[in-house]
């Protein structure tokens with residue numbers, strides 16, 4: 001979950017009108033301001049949000065009557081606006097912009113990032129929201145079934161669009177589709193029109209200055225009246241995530257019961273030149289609004305205001321910022337923020353510590369968001385650049401089963417990584433005998449599926465293949481509802497780097513390292529699968545892979561023990577006794593066999609994550625031949641004495657110098 005920040009807004013409208021309904025009114029300076037927004041007497045607005053992850057709202061300050069419940073009918077309306085999205089760095093930008101019809105003009109509790117400042121994770125999808133939005137979405141969020149990272153969609157009470165299409169327009173003559181790149185920085189014009197009689201909503205988008213295409217991009221026939229209240233506000237919502245971008249509204253006309261007037265393109269304000277590069281200041285989010293509203297026949301002449309914002313950062317808390325790092329700028333937290341959030345890295349805020357550093361709990365003062373801050377010392381610059389490039393990738397990963405990395409900070413010999421706080425800590429803690437948290441079978445099965453789905457995303461659904469490198473219960477964290485989330489992608493490699501330049505790239509945790517990884521040092525999706533297989537076995541059996549102090553000799557090595565039991569037809573004997581026989585035998589067997597298949601000593605025999613997901617969902621059946629194949633592989637490994645968990649291995653193996661034993665610093669949860 002992303003942390004919410006500040007809302008801003010302003011609409012400074014001067015209404016010169018004389019007519020009936022809302023009688024003559026003039027509300028110059030009537031601003032809707034929240035959080036840290038400031039206005040100067042000229043109507044210049046300064047908006048401050050934290051670094052990245054900001055929300056901005058602009059609403060017309062008066063409610064409009066969309067329907068009369070007594071009379072029953074819903075009005076037609078028509079609106080057009082010109083917008084531009086200017087990302088801070090080419091192709092890397094915020095989450096987008098939405099035109100919104102809302103019961104209130106502040107949308108309390110709404111989150112930035114993929115929530116676009118419209119919803120939060122509790123109210124999303126709830127019909128009591130009464131929010132209708134047309135989203136211009138520039139990030140592909142799988143949790144909302146987004147089709148791509150450049151689309152227009154119609155959303156009702158949720159961000160799973162009822163209908164959406166890649167942004168673009170159809171040529172009137174030829175019917176060809178021309179894609180428009182929303183984040184190009186070029187101004188574009190949108191038309192949103194609803195006919196209350198036909199119950200049809202159309203959305204059209206085209207480059208500014210060109211004639212409006214006849215064929216709409218989106219057209220949806222449906223009755224808006226259940227979603228709309230009699231009086232609603234209209235406006236815009238926009239959000240940034242790790243990466244900032246500037247969203248501008250250059251002009252806006254709105255009309256009830258009739259067609260909105262076209263905008264006079266020549267009179268639109270210019271988009272300001274980039275304000276970004278100034279040293280020591282950071283432009284975050286700006287909205288310029290030139291508004292002309294015509295409501296029910298009234299002509300409201302408006303004016304335009306704009307906000308630009310700068311946060312000047314005092315460098316009293318020294319940080320390291322190198323030239324090449326500027327491209328990752330928006331991911332950075334200030335050391336000061338983290339210092340304040342964790343109360344000065346106080347011992348009481350310590351969640352745990354491991355081989356690579358300590359994890360602190362914190363609360364960001366600007367937004368009250370709970371975070372976990374991992375403090376890692378690093379001695380060299382070696383690997384840092386590569387690692388930060390990876391962070392920039394990781395920061396853009398969006399999946400409900402991945403712990404979200406919010407950003408980082410660098411200072412002296414320290415690196416700070418900021419994550420979402422996971423209230424239920426790590427799965428390892430939960431599985432251990434010491435904890436008082438107990439997980440029943442359905443929870444465990446769900447967590448296994450959660451992790452599988454997160455890993456499937458990393459391996460096969462994201463634009464790049466991301467290798468996790470350190471899958472184990474300690475790196476699976478549990479949220480409030482005991483959903484499993486995978487954390488710490490790619491960190492094993494980095495930590496290995498900082499640690500011991502002599503060793504090759506082998507990183508991970510002993511026991512989870514596939515035999516060929518130990519041999520070649522090359523991590524790939526199949527070595528992740530190996531670790532995931534072991535992970536599944538541990539979750540079912542509620543114990544670690546190797547229990548050196550186990551009373552029962554033959555149970556010391558988990559994999560061998562399970563194989564033996566399977567051979568005897570008593571595979572269910574291996575199930576965690578804490579489950580007290582309350583489990584679904586079929587599911588347990590499936591997970592155990594799948595665990596063995598994934599941790600097959602021979603990489604080629606391991607399935608892909610997409611197959612794993614299908615097996616777990618019962619869409620595909622495990623092949624019958626796996627047992628023979630696994631047993632044969634294990635036997636031949638014992639004979640050839642490969643590093644594996646063969647029964648004659650003593651615990652000395654832990655210090656085998658050819659392996660780097662990287663206890664992940666996440667192992668103590670957050």
Ligand SMILES: *[C@@H]1O[C@H](CO)[C@@H](O)[C@H](O)[C@H]1NC(C)=O
Nearest residue numbers: 065067068069070071072230
């Ligand atoms: C709704 O319609 C009824 C009947 O036509 C009318 O009496 C009432 O004033 C209308 N209400 C509003 C808020 O316009």
Ligand SMILES: *[C@@H]1O[C@H](CO)[C@@H](O)[C@H](O)[C@H]1NC(C)=O
Nearest residue numbers: 107108109110120121122123
């Ligand atoms: C989510 O939004 C609703 C309605 O705006 C608000 O009442 C609620 O407190 C928010 N929840 C969280 C967790 O912020």
Ligand SMILES: *[C@@H]1O[C@H](CO)[C@@H](O)[C@H](O)[C@H]1NC(C)=O
Nearest residue numbers: 122123124125126127128129
């Ligand atoms: C929807 O929101 C209302 C009011 O905030 C709340 O009472 C209700 O429980 C919510 N429904 C669901 C399904 O979350």
Ligand SMILES: *[C@@H]1O[C@H](CO)[C@@H](O)[C@H](O)[C@H]1NC(C)=O
Nearest residue numbers: 156157158160161162221222
């Ligand atoms: C649109 O989505 C809403 C909320 O998900 C749903 O209730 C409604 O049935 C959908 N309408 C159409 C026309 O698909």
Ligand SMILES: *[C@@H]1O[C@H](CO)[C@@H](O)[C@H](O)[C@H]1NC(C)=O
Nearest residue numbers: 193194195200202214215216
């Ligand atoms: C939507 O577009 C179609 C196709 O151009 C048109 O026939 C219809 O009148 C439009 N509806 C509205 C509400 O503008």
Ligand SMILES: *[C@@H]1O[C@H](CO)[C@@H](O)[C@H](O)[C@H]1NC(C)=O
Nearest residue numbers: 076195196197198257258259
């Ligand atoms: C809505 O559609 C009806 C029937 O096609 C048409 O007569 C009416 O003029 C349309 N209203 C608006 C506001 O376009």
